[in-house]
Amino acid sequence: MQCTRCGSERVIINRKYSGQMLCGECFIETTRKKVMKDIRKYGLIERGDRVLVGLSGGKDSVMVTDILDELRNRNIIELEAVTIDEGISGYREDGIRAAGRFCAERGIPHRVVKLKDYAGITLDEIMKNPSRGACTYCGVFRRWILNREARKSGATKIATGHNLDDECQAIVMNYLEGNLENLTRIGPVTSTAGGRFIPKIKPLREIPEREVGLYVLARGLDVHLAGCPYASGSFRREIGDFLKQISVKRPTIMYSTLRGFDKIKESLIKDMHGGRKSGTCLICGEPSSGRLCKACTFINELGVNEGEVHSDYR
Amino acid sequence: MQCTRCGSERVIINRKYSGQMLCGECFIETTRKKVMKDIRKYGLIERGDRVLVGLSGGKDSVMVTDILDELRNRNIIELEAVTIDEGISGYREDGIRAAGRFCAERGIPHRVVKLKDYAGITLDEIMKNPSRGACTYCGVFRRWILNREARKSGATKIATGHNLDDECQAIVMNYLEGNLENLTRIGPVTSTAGGRFIPKIKPLREIPEREVGLYVLARGLDVHLAGCPYASGSFRREIGDFLKQISVKRPTIMYSTLRGFDKIKESLIKDMHGGRKSGTCLICGEPSSGRLCKACTFINELGVNEGEVHSDYR
Numbered sequence: 001m002q003c004t005r006c007g008s009e010r011v012i013i014n015r016k017y018s019g020q021m022l023c024g025e026c027f028i029e030t031t032r033k034k035v036m037k038d039i040r041k042y043g044l045i046e047r048g049d050r051v052l053v054g055l056s057g058g059k060d061s062v063m064v065t066d067i068l069d070e071l072r073n074r075n076i077i078e079l080e081a082v083t084i085d086e087g088i089s090g091y092r093e094d095g096i097r098a099a100g101r102f103c104a105e106r107g108i109p110h111r112v113v114k115l116k117d118y119a120g121i122t123l124d125e126i127m128k129n130p131s132r133g134a135c136t137y138c139g140v141f142r143r144w145i146l147n148r149e150a151r152k153s154g155a156t157k158i159a160t161g162h163n164l165d166d167e168c169q170a171i172v173m174n175y176l177e178g179n180l181e182n183l184t185r186i187g188p189v190t191s192t193a194g195g196r197f198i199p200k201i202k203p204l205r206e207i208p209e210r211e212v213g214l215y216v217l218a219r220g221l222d223v224h225l226a227g228c229p230y231a232s233g234s235f236r237r238e239i240g241d242f243l244k245q246i247s248v249k250r251p252t253i254m255y256s257t258l259r260g261f262d263k264i265k266e267s268l269i270k271d272m273h274g275g276r277k278s279g280t281c282l283i284c285g286e287p288s289s290g291r292l293c294k295a296c297t298f299i300n301e302l303g304v305n306e307g308e309v310h311s312d313y314r
Numbered sequence: 315m316q317c318t319r320c321g322s323e324r325v326i327i328n329r330k331y332s333g334q335m336l337c338g339e340c341f342i343e344t345t346r347k348k349v350m351k352d353i354r355k356y357g358l359i360e361r362g363d364r365v366l367v368g369l370s371g372g373k374d375s376v377m378v379t380d381i382l383d384e385l386r387n388r389n390i391i392e393l394e395a396v397t398i399d400e401g402i403s404g405y406r407e408d409g410i411r412a413a414g415r416f417c418a419e420r421g422i423p424h425r426v427v428k429l430k431d432y433a434g435i436t437l438d439e440i441m442k443n444p445s446r447g448a449c450t451y452c453g454v455f456r457r458w459i460l461n462r463e464a465r466k467s468g469a470t471k472i473a474t475g476h477n478l479d480d481e482c483q484a485i486v487m488n489y490l491e492g493n494l495e496n497l498t499r500i501g502p503v504t505s506t507a508g509g510r511f512i513p514k515i516k517p518l519r520e521i522p523e524r525e526v527g528l529y530v531l532a533r534g535l536d537v538h539l540a541g542c543p544y545a546s547g548s549f550r551r552e553i554g555d556f557l558k559q560i561s562v563k564r565p566t567i568m569y570s571t572l573r574g575f576d577k578i579k580e581s582l583i584k585d586m587h588g589g590r591k592s593g594t595c596l597i598c599g600e601p602s603s604g605r606l607c608k609a610c611t612f613i614n615e616l617g618v619n620e621g622e623v624h625s626d627y628r
Contacts, residue, residue, distance in 0.1 A: 175489050176560070176567055178574020235560070242556045246490070246549070253490055260492020264578055271581035 005030070013214060016251035024218045031215055035067050035203050042188040044201040045157065047076050052155035052198075054146050055081040055103070055110070057095035057224040059216045060161030062102055064204050066221060068159060069106055080109040082149045084142050087115055087122025088229065095224040102222065118145050119299050120308030127230060134230035137298060143200075144295035147286060150198045162202040165209035168254045169240045171261045176239075181289075184268050186261070196280075196287045208254065319344070327528060330565035338532045345529055349381050349517050356502040358515040359471065361390050366469035366512075368460050369395040369417070369424070371409035371538040373530045374475030376416055378518050380535060382473060383420055394423040396463045398456050401429055401436025402543065409538040416536065432459050433613050434622030441544060448544035451612060457514075458609035461600060464512045476516040479523035482568045483554045485575045490553075495603070498582050500575070510594075510601045522568065 001011045001021055008023040015022065022030065039045050051068055055061045065081060072079040083099045085092055096112055103110035116122050119141060126137055150158045167186065174182045190200040204212060216223050231237050247253050280286070281293035292300070299309075315325045315335055322337035329336065336344065353359050365382055369375045379395060386393040397413045399406055410426055417424035430436050433455060440451055464472045481500065488496045504514040518526060530537050545551050561567050594600070595607035606614070613623075 172486075172489070175486070175574060176571045178570035178572075178577075180574060180577055235564070238560055246552055250549070256492035257490045258492075260489060260494060263492075263494055264582065267581040267585035268578065270585055 012218065013211070015211075017255065027211075028215065028218050031207065031211060032067060032070070035207065038188070038206055039201075039203055042201075044189060044203055045071065045077060049076075049156045050078040050154060051080075051157045051159050052146070052150045052153055053079065053081045053159040054142070054161070055083050055099045056161075057083065057098035057102070058161070059212050059223045059225065060163055060166075060204060060209075062098070062161075062221050062223045063207075063212050063215050064159055064161040065102065065106075065108065066216075066219065067203060069108065072108070080153060080155070081111075082146065083110070083112045084145050085112055085114045085116075086138055086141070087124050089124055091226060091229055094226065098222060098224040113145060113149060115141055115145070116308075118148075118309070119295070119302075120304035121299075121302055123230070126302060131301070133234055134228075135234050135236055138230070140294045140298060144284075144286060144293065146200070147198060148284075155198060158198050158200045160200060160202055161204055161212075163204045163207050163209045163212050164254050164258065165240060165243065167202070167205050168243055168257050169236050171257060172239050172243065173236060180268060183261075184265060184272065187265065206255075206258070326532065327525070331569060341525075342529065342532050345521065345525060346381060346384070349521065352502070352520055353517055356515075358503060358517055359385065359391060363390075363470045364392040364468060365394075365471045365473050365515075366460070366464045366467055367393065367395045367473040368456070368475070369397050369413045370475075371397065371412035371416070372475070373526050373535075373537045373539065374477055374480075374518060374523075376412070376475075376535050376537045377521075377526050377529050378473055378475040379416065379420075379422065380530075380533065381517060383422065386422070394467060394469070395425075396460065397424070397426045398459050399426055399428045399430075400452055400455070401438050403438055405540060405543055408540065412536060412538040427459060427463060429455055429459070430622075432462075432623070433609070433616075434618035435613075435616055437544070440616060445615070446612075447548055448542075449548050449550055452544070454608045454612060458598075458600060458607065460514075461512060462598075469512060472512050472514045474514060474516055475518055475526075477518045477521050477523045477526050478568050478572065479554060479557065481516070481519050482557055482571050483550050485571060486553050486557065487549060494582060497575075498579060498586065501579065520569075520572070 001014075002009055003011055003023040003026050004019070004021045005026040006023060008026070010023045011021045012024050013022050013027050014020075020030070045051065053061065053065050053068060055065055065079075068077065068079050071077045081099065081103050083096055085096060100110060100112075102108075114122075123134065123138055127134055130137070146158050146160075149155075170186050171183070174180075174186070188202055188205050190197070207215075215221075243254060243257075279288055279291070281288040281296055282291050283296040284293060286293050286295075288294075290297075315328075316323055317325055317337040317340050318333070318335045319340040320337060322340070324337045325335045326338050327336050327341050328334075334344070359365070367375065367379050367382060369379055379393075382391065382393050385391045395413065395417050397410055399410060414424060414426075416422075428436075437448065437452060441448055444451070460472050460474075463469075484500050485497070488494075488500070502516055502519050504511070521529075529535075557568060557571075593602055593605070595602040595610055596605050597610040598607060600607050600609075602608075604611075
């Protein structure tokens with residue numbers, strides 16, 4: 001086996017969807033080029049952007065920060081990182097440490113913010129008596145916190161580490177649930193709700209999860225590898241396992257799902273004639289389709305004592 | 315446990331998606347009513363239709379024939395059945411016998427037609443050296459043969475036994491493969507290609523597969539229960555297993571998939587502005603998106619000797 005790009009015999013990956021066999025260096029280089037190409041193709045970043053990256057310390061967010069750091073070094077963007085502490089004991093601490101070490105090494109400004117301060121409750125506390133899945137709470141709260149942190153920072157873009165598998169999972173979940181409103185919000189750049197949301201970008205949207213893992217290994221990046229204790233048995237996880245399994249025999253299937261979805265989304269949006277609901281949450285002032293945004297709805301449902309919410313966050 | 319409809323204690327089904335517990339009689343009655351309602355809702359049948367049903371002898375096609383037979387007895391439609399012998403030895407013979415017995419009992423005109431006569435080759439022969447999955451060949455050839463048989467009969471509708479699971483499998487397969495052209499062809503009535511195709515109707519589209527099985531049992535219908543030997547390991551089967559598995563915890567998921575799809579399809583069709591390709595196959599004269607229809611393309615690919623095709627079928 002030889003690297004199909006440079007002839008080296010130290011092949012670390014057989015990319016079945018493209019026919020490439022690559023050594024470590026060529027794998028890193030082609031992957032970075034692919035991400036940079038997607039950034040240009042989808043117009044994810046402009047010169048002068050101030051990018052806030054959501055950095056959990058896991059492989060995906062570390063990889064995207066590593067690549068954005070190159071743009072920072074070339075003086076194309078400003079970069080800062082935020083780690084959200086959801087309050088998952090025995091799990092989140094290691095991620096926070098990995099994120100802190102990575103940013104200290106690179107000189108990237110970094111801060112940690114707590115769900116407890118924002119919502120008056122931790123995820124562990126919520127999960128003692130939950131009426132929804134952990135990922136539902138966590139996803140809504142993390143998006144909400146990132147938006148608010150970005151606004152505080154004057155960020156012009158929010159970057160996340162979502163990879164190809166994540167994106168396909170979201171697409172298939174919403175196909176199966178018949179949730180067209182959610183489907184129209186999935187993409188390389190999320191809807192900006194008429195400029196009131198700070199655009200959220202996903203530079204790794206076309207990188208398969210296993211290549212994200214290989215990238216951080218090949219680059220020798222120090223990441224937090226544990227899986228979230230609440231993720232097992234979730235709908236998303238079941239769909240993810242299924243997609244991985246069918247990808248073994250059909251290496252291009254996640255790409256065909258993504259391409260098909262991008263076209264379906266265009267048709268859905270045209271057909272909506274701007275009919276998407278868009279207002280402002282009466283409590284926090286964030287963009288919202290109803291009177292309250294989902295995060296404030298959850299805080300209300302969870303019966304959190306208003307005094308528990310840190311005054312800085314109201 | 316009591317039947318939620320009549321109070322009988324002989325409950326045979328707990329319909330988790332509706333909360334109903336039903337005895338055999340109430341199950342049969344509610345299921346027939348549901349199918350009749352869907353026939354009206356989607357305009358599947360008009361008084362005076364001449365319906366050709368594709369009857370394999372399996373549970374789905376026997377159930378749909380049983381229900382259509384009621385419309386025949388009420389003098390709303392004329393009904394005839396065609397069984398296609400694909401040439402799968404050790405499997406198809408039993409289905410043909412079951413179909414024959416059923417039609418003889420009811421006095422429904424019935425005939426058996428062979429893939430070998432139409433295409434010059436059996437499925438067993440194709441599968442000795444296939445370049446595609448068995449279901450791909452079989453699906454294309456069966457649709458093609460049904461269309462041609464219906465035209466010979468002067469039928470105004472072609473009915474098939476596709477159930478909710480089948481429909482969701484087709485939807486998810488094409489979502490994953492990103493095949494938008496195929497997606498727009500899925501529905502309770504298939505596209506008529508400007509009147510050149512005889513409309514194909516699926517009265518059982520909203521009946522879950524397990525209820526089809528229960529229906530034939532509860533009605534005491536004699537069906538061929540074996541599974542096709544070529545179906546295992548197919549993409550469709552893998553998707554079907556996955557959908558069944560996630561339905562256990564989420565009993566309404568196939569309905570939400572179907573509802574979501576029906577809306578997506580509307581948007582896709584509007585966005586096509588009649589851009590769907592539609593021509594006539596140069597060999598058989600059937601409607602086709604290319605110069606040759608898929609069936610004639612396959613026959614050509616398979617290198618069938620023209621002399622093998624029965625002259626009646628050319």
